[in-house]
Amino acid sequence: MRRVYLDHAATTPVDPEVAEFMAQVLTEVPGNPSSIYAEGRQARALVDRSREEVAAAIGAEPAEIVFTSGGTEADNLALRGVLKAREGEADGIVTTAIEHHAVLDTAHDLEAHGQARVTVLAVDRDGRVSPDAVRAAIDDRTALVSVMHGNNEIGTLQPIAAIGTLCREAGVTFHSDAVQTVGALEIDVRVLPVDLLSVNAHKFYGPKGVGALYVRTGTRIATVQTGGGQEKGRRTGTENVAGVVGLGAAMRIAVARRAAESARQGVLRDRLIAGIASRIPDATLTGHPIERLPNNASFCFRGTQGEALVVSLDLEGFSVSSGSACTSGSTDPSHVLLALGLERDLAQGSLRLTIGRDTTTADIDRLLDALPPIVARLRTASGAAVPA
Amino acid sequence: MNEPDHYTDRALDHLTRSRNAGTLSGPSGTGADANPSCGDRTTITVAISDGHVQEVRFRTFGCTAAIASASVLTELAAGLAVEEAARLEPADILNALGGLPPRKEACALMAIGALRGALVDARVRATA
Ligand code: FES
Numbered sequence: 001m002r003r004v005y006l007d008h009a010a011t012t013p014v015d016p017e018v019a020e021f022m023a024q025v026l027t028e029v030p031g032n033p034s035s036i037y038a039e040g041r042q043a044r045a046l047v048d049r050s051r052e053e054v055a056a057a058i059g060a061e062p063a064e065i066v067f068t069s070g071g072t073e074a075d076n077l078a079l080r081g082v083l084k085a086r087e088g089e090a091d092g093i094v095t096t097a098i099e100h101h102a103v104l105d106t107a108h109d110l111e112a113h114g115q116a117r118v119t120v121l122a123v124d125r126d127g128r129v130s131p132d133a134v135r136a137a138i139d140d141r142t143a144l145v146s147v148m149h150g151n152n153e154i155g156t157l158q159p160i161a162a163i164g165t166l167c168r169e170a171g172v173t174f175h176s177d178a179v180q181t182v183g184a185l186e187i188d189v190r191v192l193p194v195d196l197l198s199v200n201a202h203k204f205y206g207p208k209g210v211g212a213l214y215v216r217t218g219t220r221i222a223t224v225q226t227g228g229g230q231e232k233g234r235r236t237g238t239e240n241v242a243g244v245v246g247l248g249a250a251m252r253i254a255v256a257r258r259a260a261e262s263a264r265q266g267v268l269r270d271r272l273i274a275g276i277a278s279r280i281p282d283a284t285l286t287g288h289p290i291e292r293l294p295n296n297a298s299f300c301f302r303g304t305q306g307e308a309l310v311v312s313l314d315l316e317g318f319s320v321s322s323g324s325a326c327t328s329g330s331t332d333p334s335h336v337l338l339a340l341g342l343e344r345d346l347a348q349g350s351l352r353l354t355i356g357r358d359t360t361t362a363d364i365d366r367l368l369d370a371l372p373p374i375v376a377r378l379r380t381a382s383g384a385a386v387p388a
Numbered sequence: 389m390n391e392p393d394h395y396t397d398r399a400l401d402h403l404t405r406s407r408n409a410g411t412l413s414g415p416s417g418t419g420a421d422a423n424p425s426c427g428d429r430t431t432i433t434v435a436i437s438d439g440h441v442q443e444v445r446f447r448t449f450g451c452t453a454a455i456a457s458a459s460v461l462t463e464l465a466a467g468l469a470v471e472e473a474a475r476l477e478p479a480d481i482l483n484a485l486g487g488l489p490p491r492k493e494a495c496a497l498m499a500i501g502a503l504r505g506a507l508v509d510a511r512v513r514a515t516a
Contacts (some may be wrong), residue, residue, distance in 0.1 A: 315400060379448075380410075383410070
């Protein structure tokens with residue numbers, strides 16, 4: 001039985017063309033991009049081309065792209081780098097309760113070490129933060145606003161254009177984690193008022209362990225690691241040449257395909273959402289009904305627990321995930337779901353289905369057949385009273 | 389004790405074909421326990437006669453380990469003398485399931501806690 005992978009928000013398989021290109025680089029390009037002889041120049045040329053591809057994908061200049069080891073490092077560099085650059089003059093970070101841990105934990109770590117004052121804004125029931133709340137949270141010592149573009153768990157898209165505009169009016173640097181969106185939605189920094197943008201290759205069919213931070217020219221940001229001064233000193237360390245090449249190629253392919261592919265995925269997502277809503281009683285859609293990632297369908301099923309849902313679906317050939325994180329013998333509801341105002345028990349029963357390039361209508365229909373009996377069985381075990 | 393880092397087929401069988409899920413009507417005793425770290429919980433009802441556990445039912449809101457543990461415990465306890473049932477331990481559940489992932493062993497505890505609670509409740513009710 002073919003397994004059905006519906007966890008593309010966790011990671012995507014590497015595009016065969018990307019893998020082939022990377023393998024070629026690994027075997028045929030031995031040089032260090034910092035070396036000035038032929039092998040080095042060859043590696044440098046590849047890194048430069050990739051930088052151009054990533055820049056072109058978001059309307060940036062190549063010099064504005066800093067390669068990192070992934071989204072987490074890009075987020076860390078954005079927060080820590082800006083706070084360090086503004087040390088002594090501004091220390092405020094404004095962010096939201098549903099950010100990725102890479103942002104929230106970094107902000108809290110800075111706060112714990114006396115390096116930042118962090119304001120965490122609430123979101124509404126759909127997971128949207130209000131631009132007015134961001135405006136109200138900014139004061140004269142705010143260094144950075146960080147609001148993600150598309151949420152990894154519930155798929156909600158934030159009004160980052162409006163937030164970026166008000167940040168610009170206030171003279172505050174604006175960072176957005178676009179890890180979930182850059183492969184799926186058009187982002188053009190020539191019109192989008194964002195100063196820093198995090199990107200992660202393995203979310204759009206590139207390799208794991210490589211990403212980038214877009215840094216708008218003129219943004220004050222300090223390096224957080226010291227060494228040989230690569231990436232104009234903003235992220236020092238010998239470039240992951242094959243990884244960077246993979247990022248560039250994956251970005252180029254994603255941009256070429258994303259309009260058609262995101263439209264196709266959106267249709268499948270809607271089929272999934274409508275199918276679950278009609279076949280499973282008391283299914284709670286999480287995230288915004290319309291302003292959401294084209295590949296994300298996420299739900300909570302009262303009377304079920306996320307880990308048991310995931311294990312049950314795994315047995316039936318589906319790879320899915322739950323917002324609940326399993327930590328040392330307990331399953332905790334996610335901070336994102338709790339931030340929506342869901343009660344703890346309901347948040348425990350979360351299921352996230354994320355579609356990808358290889359997902360078919362038949363896959364969706366198979367899931368729609370498999371899921372209702374599983375939910376019913378777990379509800380029987382828990383004795384959940386479910387209104388018909 | 390064999391401690392797999394994944395669920396055994398036996399544990400998964402108790403997830404997908406849970407035994408004795410439900411609540412006895414007019415039980416001899418009822419017990420409930422929760423896993424304090426996650427808030428998940430199990431309720432067990434028992435029917436006792438002639439000093440033996442005749443029937444056991446469970447309700448579990450929890451993970452695979454919690455459901456499988458409660459399900460297998462209903463099988464282990466049914467037919468035992470009350471004193472024998474009261475001596476069942478988490479290790480008996482792990483044995484019967486062929487082990488649980490190490491970090492999931494805590495989830496097995498609530499089945500035992502709920503069963504013991506049900507047996508105590510039955511004793512209290514019987515002497516009331
Ligand atoms: S995670 Fe809560 S009982 Fe296992």
